[in-house]
Amino acid sequence: MLRLVIDTNLLISSFFGGNPKEVIDLWSRGRAVLCLTQEVLEEYLRVMARLPIAPETKSKLVAILQEKRNIELVTPSRHYAAIREDPEDDPVKPPHPSPLPRKRGRGRG
Numbered sequence: 001m002l003r004l005v006i007d008t009n010l011l012i013s014s015f016f017g018g019n020p021k022e023v024i025d026l027w028s029r030g031r032a033v034l035c036l037t038q039e040v041l042e043e044y045l046r047v048m049a050r051l052p053i054a055p056e057t058k059s060k061l062v063a064i065l066q067e068k069r070n071i072e073l074v075t076p077s078r079h080y081a082a083i084r085e086d087p088e089d090d091p092v093k094p095p096h097p098s099p100l101p102r103k104r105g106r107g108r109g
Contacts, residue, residue, distance in 0.1 A: 001031070001032060001033055002026060002031065002032035002033070003032070003033050003035050003072070004023065004026070004027060004032050004033065004034050004035065005034075005035050005036065006023065006024070006027075006034060006036070008040070008043055008044060008047055010023065010024075011024065011044055011047070011048075012047065012051065015051065015053050015057070024061075027070055028060075028061065028064055028070075030069075030070050032070065033070050033071065033072050034070060034071045034072070035071075035072045035074050036071065036072075036073065036074065037073065037074060037075065037076065038073055041065060041068075041071070041073070044065055045062065045065060045066070048061065048062060048065075
């Protein structure tokens with residue numbers, strides 16, 4: 001079975017068709033497992049509440065998310081600081097906040 005990690009933007013894009021919709025369809029039909037943290041799940045639900053989409057489409061997807069159907073909740077053991085430019089936008093936070101590693105420069109002398 002496929003295991004997917006899906007960015008919120010891909011979830012939103014799926015409402016407009018194309019490849020994102022195909023990916024979400026795999027998950028919603030039980031052909032893939034969505035791996036995410038509780039924080040990302042909450043973000044999905046917050047964002048979807050604001051989307052101007054057909055109520056029946058929204059309610060179906062919200063129900064699947066709330067039931068945690070085909071979802072594996074994970075707790076990251078490491079933080080990779082995927083979004084260095086804007087750490088607040090990084091969806092996977094470390095369990096205990098730690099400073100980002102400093103860039104090592106070439107010292108003189």
